[in-house]
Amino acid sequence: MLEVINIHKKYEGAPLLRGISFTVTSGETVCLLGASGSGKSTLLRIIAGLEHPEAGQIRWNGEDLSTIPTYKRNFGLVFQDYVLFPHLRVDENIAFGLRMQGLDRAEIRNRLHIALEQVNLSGFEQRRVTELSGGEQQRVALARALAPRPRLLMFDEPIGALDRTLRDHLMVELRSILQNTGVPSIYVTHDQEEASAISDRILLLCDGEIIRSGSPAEVHAEPGSAWAANFLGLGNVLQGKVVEAGWIETRVGRLQVNCIHDHREGESIPVLIRPRGALAGDGKNSIRSVVVDIIYHQDDFRITLDNGLFFYLEEAPRIGQTIDIRIQSSALQCLA
Amino acid sequence: MNTLAITRHHVTVTFWHIIPWVAPLFFLGLFFFYPLGKILSLGLTPTILFEADYAELASKTLFFTFSQAILSVLLTLFVGLPAAYLFARYKFIGKSILRALTAVPFMLPTVVVAAGFNALLGPRGWINLGLMGAFRLELPPITFVHTLGAILLAHVFYNTTIVIRIVGNTLIHLDPRLEQAARCLGADTRRTFWHISMPLLFPSILAAGLLVFLFDFTSFGVILLLGGPTFATLEVEIYIQALQMLNLPAAAVLSMIQLGCTLVFSVMYSRMAKKATVQFGQHPAGMNVRGARTKSERLFTGSMVTLLVTLFLSPMLALPVRSISRLEAARGERTTIQAGLTGEYYQELFMNRRGSLFYVPPIRAAYNSLKYAGITIILSLLLGFPAASALAHPGRLERLFDPLLIMPLGASAVTMGLGFIVAFNRPPLNLLTSPWLIPLAHTLVALPFVIRSLQPALAAIPERYREAAALLGASALRTWLAVDWPIVRRATLAAATFAFTVSLGEFGATSLLVRPEYPTIPIAIYRFLSQPGGLNYGQAMAMATLLMVSSTLGILLIERLRLPGAGEF
Numbered sequence: 001m002l003e004v005i006n007i008h009k010k011y012e013g014a015p016l017l018r019g020i021s022f023t024v025t026s027g028e029t030v031c032l033l034g035a036s037g038s039g040k041s042t043l044l045r046i047i048a049g050l051e052h053p054e055a056g057q058i059r060w061n062g063e064d065l066s067t068i069p070t071y072k073r074n075f076g077l078v079f080q081d082y083v084l085f086p087h088l089r090v091d092e093n094i095a096f097g098l099r100m101q102g103l104d105r106a107e108i109r110n111r112l113h114i115a116l117e118q119v120n121l122s123g124f125e126q127r128r129v130t131e132l133s134g135g136e137q138q139r140v141a142l143a144r145a146l147a148p149r150p151r152l153l154m155f156d157e158p159i160g161a162l163d164r165t166l167r168d169h170l171m172v173e174l175r176s177i178l179q180n181t182g183v184p185s186i187y188v189t190h191d192q193e194e195a196s197a198i199s200d201r202i203l204l205l206c207d208g209e210i211i212r213s214g215s216p217a218e219v220h221a222e223p224g225s226a227w228a229a230n231f232l233g234l235g236n237v238l239q240g241k242v243v244e245a246g247w248i249e250t251r252v253g254r255l256q257v258n259c260i261h262d263h264r265e266g267e268s269i270p271v272l273i274r275p276r277g278a279l280a281g282d283g284k285n286s287i288r289s290v291v292v293d294i295i296y297h298q299d300d301f302r303i304t305l306d307n308g309l310f311f312y313l314e315e316a317p318r319i320g321q322t323i324d325i326r327i328q329s330s331a332l333q334c335l336a
Numbered sequence: 337m338n339t340l341a342i343t344r345h346h347v348t349v350t351f352w353h354i355i356p357w358v359a360p361l362f363f364l365g366l367f368f369f370y371p372l373g374k375i376l377s378l379g380l381t382p383t384i385l386f387e388a389d390y391a392e393l394a395s396k397t398l399f400f401t402f403s404q405a406i407l408s409v410l411l412t413l414f415v416g417l418p419a420a421y422l423f424a425r426y427k428f429i430g431k432s433i434l435r436a437l438t439a440v441p442f443m444l445p446t447v448v449v450a451a452g453f454n455a456l457l458g459p460r461g462w463i464n465l466g467l468m469g470a471f472r473l474e475l476p477p478i479t480f481v482h483t484l485g486a487i488l489l490a491h492v493f494y495n496t497t498i499v500i501r502i503v504g505n506t507l508i509h510l511d512p513r514l515e516q517a518a519r520c521l522g523a524d525t526r527r528t529f530w531h532i533s534m535p536l537l538f539p540s541i542l543a544a545g546l547l548v549f550l551f552d553f554t555s556f557g558v559i560l561l562l563g564g565p566t567f568a569t570l571e572v573e574i575y576i577q578a579l580q581m582l583n584l585p586a587a588a589v590l591s592m593i594q595l596g597c598t599l600v601f602s603v604m605y606s607r608m609a610k611k612a613t614v615q616f617g618q619h620p621a622g623m624n625v626r627g628a629r630t631k632s633e634r635l636f637t638g639s640m641v642t643l644l645v646t647l648f649l650s651p652m653l654a655l656p657v658r659s660i661s662r663l664e665a666a667r668g669e670r671t672t673i674q675a676g677l678t679g680e681y682y683q684e685l686f687m688n689r690r691g692s693l694f695y696v697p698p699i700r701a702a703y704n705s706l707k708y709a710g711i712t713i714i715l716s717l718l719l720g721f722p723a724a725s726a727l728a729h730p731g732r733l734e735r736l737f738d739p740l741l742i743m744p745l746g747a748s749a750v751t752m753g754l755g756f757i758v759a760f761n762r763p764p765l766n767l768l769t770s771p772w773l774i775p776l777a778h779t780l781v782a783l784p785f786v787i788r789s790l791q792p793a794l795a796a797i798p799e800r801y802r803e804a805a806a807l808l809g810a811s812a813l814r815t816w817l818a819v820d821w822p823i824v825r826r827a828t829l830a831a832a833t834f835a836f837t838v839s840l841g842e843f844g845a846t847s848l849l850v851r852p853e854y855p856t857i858p859i860a861i862y863r864f865l866s867q868p869g870g871l872n873y874g875q876a877m878a879m880a881t882l883l884m885v886s887s888t889l890g891i892l893l894i895e896r897l898r899l900p901g902a903g904e905f
Contacts, residue, residue: 050516070519071528077520083513087535096531100522148521 001025002047002152002184007056009042017043018208020056024152029178029185031195034205035231040188041080043205044154047186048075060151071100076150080157082141084129090116090140091125097148115143118177135166142174146181153178153185159194171197192232196220204228226270226335235274236309237335242267248334252287252307255327259334274331275302278311282324285332290322356722360783363719367780371755372595378758379588390589393573398593401569404484404559405552408491412548413541415492415647416499422640423500424507427627434641436895437648439497443891444884445841446557447858447865449490451880452651453562454481454865455658460873462654482564490558493647495548502547502609506540543608550601554594554748556844557858561865570594571750571844578754578848588758591751598748655884659877662870681874698875701860702882705840708856711775712839713832716786719779720831724790728797749781749844756849773849774856778839785838786831789894793827794820830897837890841883857883 002024009017016039024030032040045051047058049070058065065073076097085093094115098108116122119139124132129140138158145153159167159174175198178185187198195202196216204212204219212224223229226237240248240255242263248255248271257271282288289305296302300312305325317323423435441449455461457480464476471477480486514536518528556571568576570590577587628637662678685699756777760767767773797820805815843858850859857879864876 045516048516048520050519069524070516071522071524073520074522075520077517079513079517083511083517085514085517085532096518096523097521100527144521 001061002186003057003059003062004043004047005057005059007043007046007053007058009039009046009051009053011039011042015208017046017053020205020208020210022203022210022213024184024186026184027182028201029175029187029199030201030203031199032186032188032203032205033192033195033231034190036190038205039208040190040205041156044077044156044186044188047152048077048154049073074148074150075152075154076145076148078138078141078145078153078155078158081161082137082158084137084140084144086130088129089125090121090127090129090132093129093140094144094147096144101148111147115147118146118180119143120173134162135170138162138170142177146177150183153183155185155187155189157189160189160191167194174198204231206231222333223272223335229270229272229335235272235331238271238273240269240271240334242269252289252309255285255332256329257332257334258329261334261336263334263336270335272333272335273309273327274333275309275311276300277328277331278313279326279328280313280315280317280323281326283326285329286324286326288322288324291317291319294319356726360719360723363779363783367776368752368755371752371759374759375588375591375751375755378585379592381585390586393586394590394593397568397570397573397590398597400567401553401571404487404491404567404569405549405555407484408488408495408552409545409549411488412492412495412499412552413545415643416496416544417503417541418636418640419496419644420500420504420507422637424504425625426633426637427625428637428641430641434644435500436892438500438644439895440652440888440891441493441648442495442497443837443841444494444887445858446843447561447861448655448841448880448884448887449493449651450557450561451861451865451876452655452884453486453490453493455877455880456651456654457481457486460870462658481562482566484563484567486562487555487558487567490562491548491552491555493651494558495551496644496647498548498551499541499544502544503537503540506537510536539608539611543605543611546601546605546608550598550605553601554598556748556750560847561862570597571748574748574750574754575847578757584754584758587754591754594748594751652884655877656881659874659881662874681871681878684871684875685878698860698864698879701855701857701879704854705857708775708778709836709839711772712778712782713835715775715779716782716835717828717832720783720786720790724787725794727787727791728794749777749842750848752777752780753845753848756845768849769851771854774846775839777845777849778842779835781842781845782835782838785834789831789834790824790827793824797823826897830894833890833894833897837887837894840890841887 004020004022007017007020008015020043022030032043034040042051046053049065049068052066060073085096088096091112095108095112098111103111112125113122116124119142121136121139121143124136124140129137132140141158159170162170171194178198187195189195199216202212202214202216202219203210206225206227212219212228214222219228220232220234223232223234226239229235229237238250238252240250242265243249243254244265246256246258248257248269250271255271255273263269287305287307287309289307289309291303292306293304294301294316295304296316297312300314301316302310303313303317304310311325313325419438423431453461457463457478459476459479459481461480464478467473467477468475510533514532515528518532523531553569554571555569556575559567559569559572560575563572570593574587574590574594577583577590628634659681660677660679662676662680685702686697756773757768759765760773767776801819802815805819810818841858842856843862846856846859847862850856855863861876861879861883864872864879
């Protein structure tokens with residue numbers, strides 16, 4: 001079990017990580033989700049021992065790792081753009097960690113075979129890594145990290161450089177591999193779809209701190225802050241003021257929000273309006289506005305209104321048309 | 337220009353395609369290939385080739401040439417590899433200045449380098465005189481000049497920059513995450529270096545080593561001036577046989593061996609250089625550069641910087657300071673030594689003493705050098721421009737002719753001098769007494785550099801600019817003035833400076849061809865250094881300082897004018 005305890009790290013004088021703490025247990029895949037430059041990669045490198053924090057500790061099964069150098073930690077790391085050894089073939093790349101462990105040749109051949117099968121690259125042993133496609137290189141990188149049977153696996157935005165279909169395909173493969181091996185993993189990305197697809201638990205990283213932790217479903221249901229709702233692309237985020245119990249005044253009107261929290265009157269809180277499930281027509285929680293843009297989106301139409309909000313409707317109105325939209329109460333929530 | 341632009345898109349070799357090549361090829365044919373052919377015909381007669389004496393001379397000389405070159409390469413790598421690592425991975429105060437400092441020696445004339453080391457470590461140099469004064473010694477304690485050590489040190493001084501640039505370039509582009517990936521897979525520092533870093537660096541180390549070897553193998557001025565009479569490489573032996581033994585056939589045989597070896601090593605080098613530039617994992621440069629943090633890192637950077645500054649700065653500082661210091665008995669006064677600053681060595685340059693080494697005041701050598709340099713500039717630009725513009729838009733013809741233009745670089749300057757002697761000693765081409773001889777030789781040496789300077793600029797002018805100007809109504813001349821000239825102006829200045837600097841410092845070919853009453857600056861320095869006496873020594877220092885200053889200015893100017901991206905080696 002990995003414990004990350006209160007890690008602090010500065011980058012060029014400014015604080016980057018401000019007290020990061022979390023744990024990863026066996027069989028768990030934890031995802032660090034945050035914007036580019038938020039320090040996710042740095043955190044991985046600190047856990048791997050490639051960089052040192054200014055404060056805080058990394059512990060594995062209770063043992064403090066600060067005196068243990070990288071090459072003794074047996075933590076696998078799959079890099080962004082793969083970082084395969086260009087002067088070695090596929091089999092030599094994958095076998096590198098096994099050679100370092102001092103395994104005998106028969107065992108190395110055996111593990112090599114297993115690793116290649118795991119990533120669907122059997123038969124690629126003799127190929128030069130510079131001749132492989134992006135997806136193949138990524139799978140070699142994965143096999144190379146898996147072969148030495150690391151105690152912990154870390155992924156630094158591993159599939160960011162690939163196209164959509166390949167990404168979806170690899171995510172499925174990756175998930176099944178991780179579940180089969182049961183090795184604890186930390187997956188770092190800025191793409192919330194990847195995060196939801198692959199992880200058991202999402203950690204949202206914002207401004208150097210973890211502001212939300214939970215399963216993908218939990219985090220989507222209760223993002224916990226305006227920033228999280230925006231980053232996850234959950235819908236329209238507005239600032240509103242509590243006028244009386246259950247009613248919030250926003251710039252698009254007065255909305256009735258069923259809120260589980262206690263709010264004082266006059267308190268300013270952010271509100272999330274999810275774009276799906278809205279109906280045409282007026283009534284409670286309805287908004288009247290002019291349509292400024294319509295985009296066809298899979299099976300629905302994404303309507304943008306001139307008050308800045310967007311919704312998905314089954315039928316498309318005309319641009320310039322004034323429409324009433326009634327928001328379902330299930331689509332409204334406060335974010336504080 | 338309009339029709340030319342359109343014609344170029346078709347692959348037809350027209351009259352206009354051939355015209356630019358006529359002058360350069362004629363020049364090369366007459367002044368390079370013809371003399372070369374004469375050397376070959378002289379040396380290839382069966383009687384001479386298998387003459388036992390020649391064989392013994394050749395093998396002895398070849399052996400020494402090889403050994404000193406290999407030793408020099410090893411020492412250069414010993415200094416250059418840590419230096420390359422220093423520049424590639426660390427930030428420190430004065431980094432760019434130090435980097436420029438290590439590059440200046442490469443183009444300094446050999447006589448200047450020899451004079452500089454002499455001023456530092458020679459029998460009348462600073463260190464010896466200082467030790468003699470401090471310990472009241474009769475004779476200079478350190479013998480440096482005329483030893484193998486002097487040769488090796490001067491070679492290191494010259495060529496460290498090659499290692500720094502070639503290996504450093506690979507280091508900068510080496511993805512540091514490769515080493516990190518190896519660490520995550522269980523490799524400690526030693527194994528990471530052995531399995532990952534070393535194999536990726538090896539091609540460029542080998543390429544740098546081969547290039548340094550090539551330069552050390554063909555070294556002439558350093559051997560002659562710092563090595564002295566006991567040491568002779570192939571180059572020096574050619575010079576001795578031709579000029580002192582008057583044994584032209586022997587010189588020719590040695591020339592052929594020299595050419596053959598140089599050709600082989602050049603081919604090996606270009607193969608290695610191609611491998612070294614296949615950049616795996618192209619990584620933006622400079623991402624891994626940081627200040628020294630740990631104590632051992634600071635020790636490394638500190639000692640490397642000290643070593644480099646000492647190695648590169650001290651000879652070059654010793655020279656000018658020595659030229660204005662009187663540290664020994666003045667002329668005629670054997671007993672009293674008035675140590676102090678003096679300008680008398682410089683003043684002597686302007687005087688024509690009876691019985692001097694020259695028939696004219698030594699400063700006349702400067703006048704000759706400048707005259708020759710001027711002619712060299714004009715000739716090489718006249719020949720280089722058409723060749724460079726043809727090469728800038730290469731077609732079939734260019735691919736054929738390009739290698740021909742590079743060949744003079746591979747042949748040594750001494751061989752070219754020998755070729756002139758052998759080819760132009762009879763009518764109708766009796767040029768040996770002509771004042772044009774030396775500038776012609778200098779042009780031959782400078783031409784590849786001039787073409788290499790002009791070519792990127794000429795290639796950088798997109799055809800479309802010309803077409804646009806023509807569409808807007810500009811005549812060919814106006815188009816050229818408005819579009820081509822501003823771009824080419826800089827490169828022309830760089831090329832001219834190149835030609836100037838090369839001509840000013842040229843020693844190899846000039847030493848074979850010079851007429852006694854018309855010396856050049858390097859020849860003058862050489863003569864002064866070979867003669868005893870404090871006054872001669874001082875004048876050598878003075879002239880060498882003048883040459884050093886002008887060469888350094890030239891080098892710095894070239895560096896500033898160079899187009900970014902113009903190739904290194």
